[in-house]
Amino acid sequence: MSDRNCLIKNAIVNGKKQDLLIENNIIKKIGNIDDAIDKEETKVIDGNNKIVIPGLINTHTHIPMTLFRGVADDLPLMDWLNNYIWPMEAKLNADIVYAGTLLGCLEMIKSGTTTFNDMYFFLDGIVKAVDEMGMRAVLSYGMIDLFDGEKRKKELKNAEENIKMIKKLNNERIGVALGPHAPYTCSKELLMEVHEMAKKYNIPIHIHMNETLDEIKMVKEKTGMRPFEYLNSFGFFDGVSVIAAHCVHLSDEEIKIIKEKKINVSHNPISNLKLASGIAPIPKLVENGINVTLGTDGCGSNNNLNLFEEIKISSLIHKGATLNPTIINTKQSFEFATKNGAKALDLKCGELKEGYLADIALIDLNKPFLIPKENIYSHLVYSFNGNVDTVIIDGNVVMENGKMLNVNEEKIYEKAEKAYYKLIN
Ligand SMILES: CSC[C@H]1O[C@@H](n2cnc3c(O)ncnc32)[C@H](O)[C@@H]1O
Numbered sequence: 001m002s003d004r005n006c007l008i009k010n011a012i013v014n015g016k017k018q019d020l021l022i023e024n025n026i027i028k029k030i031g032n033i034d035d036a037i038d039k040e041e042t043k044v045i046d047g048n049n050k051i052v053i054p055g056l057i058n059t060h061t062h063i064p065m066t067l068f069r070g071v072a073d074d075l076p077l078m079d080w081l082n083n084y085i086w087p088m089e090a091k092l093n094a095d096i097v098y099a100g101t102l103l104g105c106l107e108m109i110k111s112g113t114t115t116f117n118d119m120y121f122f123l124d125g126i127v128k129a130v131d132e133m134g135m136r137a138v139l140s141y142g143m144i145d146l147f148d149g150e151k152r153k154k155e156l157k158n159a160e161e162n163i164k165m166i167k168k169l170n171n172e173r174i175g176v177a178l179g180p181h182a183p184y185t186c187s188k189e190l191l192m193e194v195h196e197m198a199k200k201y202n203i204p205i206h207i208h209m210n211e212t213l214d215e216i217k218m219v220k221e222k223t224g225m226r227p228f229e230y231l232n233s234f235g236f237f238d239g240v241s242v243i244a245a246h247c248v249h250l251s252d253e254e255i256k257i258i259k260e261k262k263i264n265v266s267h268n269p270i271s272n273l274k275l276a277s278g279i280a281p282i283p284k285l286v287e288n289g290i291n292v293t294l295g296t297d298g299c300g301s302n303n304n305l306n307l308f309e310e311i312k313i314s315s316l317i318h319k320g321a322t323l324n325p326t327i328i329n330t331k332q333s334f335e336f337a338t339k340n341g342a343k344a345l346d347l348k349c350g351e352l353k354e355g356y357l358a359d360i361a362l363i364d365l366n367k368p369f370l371i372p373k374e375n376i377y378s379h380l381v382y383s384f385n386g387n388v389d390t391v392i393i394d395g396n397v398v399m400e401n402g403k404m405l406n407v408n409e410e411k412i413y414e415k416a417e418k419a420y421y422k423l424i425n
């Protein structure tokens, strides 16, 4: 029997009690599917008292940073990076990154995330873990040249080697992007070469933008322009797909650039609150028709990968900031984490539709915080704790009734603990 032929019976799908049939890695049919299905060839999942949702899409992560959880809390970004995170990251190697990624994938699967967009180092370690865990990911090697010509050459060479390595895998679940860290850590020359490379390989660019007031001041002092204006001045956004993480402090002119250049925004409200970076003007971006998605950022600044928390906060924070409870609604914040994420990564998933990728999660509704079983989509945004029941990625059942099917959870915890002690000693 192949897991990749799977029938979910009697679940809530798109607001109605119905069945969902998966063939290979695709949602083949949604509706009342008769029992003439070949039971030998099809795995049947009982969907009674369960809701099927599209797997969540986390558009900004540094996944191996699960190992940095709790190591440097209650600090502002520049102090956090310069004095705590970067010195620890100097001790990383592919094995440590592999262990942190296994843990990150496990945490994401358990909280209903099926795809993530990552920027980090030692991609061979990340690729190995993502492949073993069965997740979908877009991976970029994070480049920082600190305006040094020699470093720039090394970073670009590394990035290109990683692109070739990932393309050669020919793994449909693992895509590649370019990851220049930010305009305050990358030279104009590096950014211009990144733009060329993105066009050459037809891949997206993943970058931190306008996260803090400090960095905007740094870029303004250096270039006389705000970050989006500066990058736009040399055509960085032309003819490429860009995912800009954070976008907390934006001028009206910058919002115009984001709209005009169809830049995807990854909103990371919890990381922005924890590092006291600020509150992104998401309602203004939505009003302008900009594609807003959600990210957790790394576990050093969140401190978890539970995207349901991000969904809830993205709905609450803008109500509080604008004193308007209608400013972002339930449907919008849920779509930030599903449909909009898929659009940003150019993937046919994020919605439960026939012909879409079979990346889904089932949630058991027999939980005190999901009763009464009415207005369930409201519960998913405002009340759910993120512990999903079953997860299917690319048609493969990776977790069923809370149990991981192909990996040993205990071994992942042990490996991660060991890797953590290597990092701190
Ligand atoms: C070059 S790989 C990614 C790089 O980014 C660092 N990082 C993690 N979180 C943030 C953040 O919120 N803003 C800026 N940089 C961040 C991470 O530690 C890696 O060094």
Ligand SMILES: [Zn+2]
Residues within 6 Å of the ligand: 060, 061, 062, 208, 245, 297, 298
């Ligand atoms: Zn980040």
